[in-house]
Amino acid sequence: MKQWLANQFRQSPSLYALWLAFHRRSTREQILLLVAGFSLLLLAGFYGIWQPQQQAYQQAQQRLATAQENYQLLISKRHLLAGNAQSSGWQSVDREANELRNIVSRTSRQVGLAAERISVEGDSRLQLWANNVPFATVAKWLELLAQERVGIYSLQIERVADAQVSLRITLD
Numbered sequence: 001m002k003q004w005l006a007n008q009f010r011q012s013p014s015l016y017a018l019w020l021a022f023h024r025r026s027t028r029e030q031i032l033l034l035v036a037g038f039s040l041l042l043l044a045g046f047y048g049i050w051q052p053q054q055q056a057y058q059q060a061q062q063r064l065a066t067a068q069e070n071y072q073l074l075i076s077k078r079h080l081l082a083g084n085a086q087s088s089g090w091q092s093v094d095r096e097a098n099e100l101r102n103i104v105s106r107t108s109r110q111v112g113l114a115a116e117r118i119s120v121e122g123d124s125r126l127q128l129w130a131n132n133v134p135f136a137t138v139a140k141w142l143e144l145l146a147q148e149r150v151g152i153y154s155l156q157i158e159r160v161a162d163a164q165v166s167l168r169i170t171l172d
Helices: 002-011 013-024 027-076 078-087 097-111 135-147
Strands: 117-121 125-134 152-161 164-171
Touching: 002 013, 013 027, 027 078, 097 117, 097 125, 097 135, 125 135, 125 152, 135 152, 135 164
Parallel strands: none
Antiparallel strands: 117 125, 125 164, 152 164
């Protein structure tokens, strides 16, 4: 293996010419070239690997701190949020899965939301999946569901592209 690598190195005109040019230099120049090459390698490592990694880490720390602040704000205001829901008189209507399916079909047709999958969970819950849907369409659909007094048991919205989301929702 070592012999093969040495043979390949000698057969490469550009690498072998650089090697010969390096050995023609004085010892002092060779040391200077090695130090300069090592310095360039360190700079490339710092600016190419270390610095971008540190910036990404700082951004992640900042996002985590913001999320924790938002969480603490929600926890501190939970009694206000719960009180507003009770005082506004908004109550979801308890429906069976078939009634819920009819409402979901009608409202999704109104806004142009195409569900990829709809399944019944228990007696009164309905799960719906939709991928690559415009967020504006989802917002309009959720507003129509609120007007129909449909409760949301769980909601997962994930951004997949600009103004496009994937939706997984369980309605109650």
